[in-house]
Amino acid sequence: MIDLDSFSAEATGFLESNLKRCGETDAAWGSGPDGIELHGLEQRSDAEVAAEVAAARRWQAQCFDGGFAWITGPAEYGGRDLPIPYERRWRELEQGFAAPDRTALNIGLGMLVPAVFAHASEALKAEVLPGLNRGDLVGCQLFSEPGAGSDLANIATTAVRDGDGWMLRGHKVWTSKAQFGDLGLCIARTRRGDAPQSGLTVFLVDMHAPGVDIRPLRQMNGRASFNEVFLDDVRVPDARRVGAVDDGWSVVRTTLTSERAAVGSGSTTPGPRLLAGILRLARHTGASTDPLVRQQLADLYTRVWLVDITAQRVQAASRAGRAAGPEGSIGKLAHAGNLQRMSATVTAILGPRLGADTGEWGTYSWADLVLGVPGVRVAGGTDEIQRNVIAERVLGLPREPKGTA
Template sequence: MDDPRDLDRFLAEARAWLDEHAEPLPDSSTDELVWGKGDFSVSVFHALSEDDERALINRAQAWTQAKSERGYHAISWPAEFGGLDLPPEFNRAFAALERRYVRPTGHEAHSVTTRLVAPTVRLFGNDDQRRDVLPDLLAARSICCQLFSEPGAGSDLASLGCRADRDGDEWVINGQKVWSSGAQFAQWGELIARSDPDVVKHRGMTAFLIPMNLDGIEIRPIKQMSGGSSFNEVFFNDVRVPDTMRLGPVGEGWKVALTTLGFERDHSDGSGSARVGGSWRQLLATARACGVTGDPVHRQRLATAYTHHRVEELVNRRAAAVRRSGGVPGPEGSLGKLLWTNGMALFSDIVSEILGPSLVADTGEWGTYAWGEHLLGAPGYRIAGGSDEVQRNILGERVLGLPSEPRVDKDVSWREVPR
């Protein structure tokens, strides 16, 4: 393009590229949904066979890789990482345009890689990681999973016990992680491990960016109540990791983890990908198809859902501005996360009232029984990425200035904490 900062020219070229590489939606409006047309997915977690799930990820990767050939996958990122180094409004404009086209269904492994791990590596990675690994993560040529939670360290992540012991230029990893989404498909993993048990728990952790094919790593899928096995247990048995794979300084793993979790709590995705757990327009379309929009009770409930949806959008714009500028996410991510999980619970209640028996009996009608996957999956996100209680503590302490909750382990080394 002659002037890369000319928004009109940028959109004209982007539209021509999308016309060539994707099929326009039957109705280009972002506010309306054509009932009975295309796929209707409101699931939170996938319920697929391993082969089908792998194929879904491959399609999402292929779309991002195609965009990466023109820099459309990282419009506001610097050119050194494959981006276009354009202002945020270009990213927003492309996302709005992309929503008018048929795109592959998203997957958590893909979004974790491109929206959580890639920006974390940008902030904390060494020169080799930023040069050799980051561009592949951002363009989804490689997939990366999170290796954070453990059976005894979920919401209280700082209590984790997976050990990283220094041995010359290597670290020896031993322990277990759990709820690692997409680990069976990942080439990389962002690992937080206990490197010093003799300091307080928040200070004795170190982060690593590790290849998932290292000797001693075992992955075991977990069957979910929604039917799929996207989550995994991951075991480390004397896994040797070069120090060059360390992500950030020794002992600064907590800071790295908080940064990644901040991106996880930011649901302001400007990529144009479908919203996990369903959208406002899908809820409205369901209500219209069921003929309940004239009922005053249902109308009031729908108005409540729309108000919540709009507030969430506005809050997420602030988080998006921070993310696109390359900054470290702050407590606004916790507010966005709470709004998102509360919104999914509200959608679940409203759609249950609208559909009644159609929610639990598959009549074959388009867009009705599919909401069952939403109901089964939505409660899980009240825990994922930090529980609701943790988010409220963050907002109370960091935004409202309220006193911290009493902690018996505040000034005690991790080794001395009873467990």
């Protein structure tokens, strides 16, 4: 096995030959793009989004071909078979370079890969894992429905046997990335069971298949980053089933735990980047001399790095095929809380400049943070649901009483 220092030298060489280093100019006021990145919830035109997705896919493919896309993954699926510290070292090194934003690939990499890796047949793993890890396939998650969000077992989408495949029919909602998705991890009811969690099965749906109808949903910032997806007798081969028939709930649990870890993790959270932007804003406006703002900034700095360091460990473990535990909920809850605090801090610094675009660089763009944070607190399980998980599984408090219906 390559030692960590040789790996670092190889990774640095690869990064230097493909990307520019983050220079001093990036930290200067008025330089670089005027916008914030918030889990893909920020305002962008369709053309900008398409360009970002293309850049993300290109960079992911370069990383994959260079041996840096799935460092902890098994070699037979395109991984590098190296231990977690190598993944962490790669992330640290990559942060020093101007790498394209890979938010568009987060669901595929952070949720579909762990679910497929843990539950799918060998043939399905070989078919889709290299493509997902290389960015050739963009993943989305077809879980939520109009009547099933926190209470996911309440889904109404059905899958009925049809020869050597299944016929899926239903209505999914809030599906992020579906507009450029290739594969959707879909939960459907295959049997009515005694408990709502039984009789569910998970499939990988080809998002370009006949019967898949994707309709954008517009958010309060004007952007449509998620969609409704109608499945109108969509045929899915049995070979695209993930996990056993009627045992989809275990796949759901793997996916949701990985999702929480991914949302709160250092590799995907915009926390450190946003914090750097807020520090630059505070210096530019002079707010950094205000003792109250300084106190908020110091508090934020501590919290952001705490989440980042803790969650890097969780996500590396998840990408190495080990089930992430309830600590994913802690990371997600803490990350959402940090974003809420950042929102309050930029509001204190900018005041009315957040509400009206004066054209001044680096000011109005922070409205995206204020308008996007509520979505982050809901996506991937709401704050209340994360608190329930922590209360029951970490603190060992009595389980929430369930209704009798």
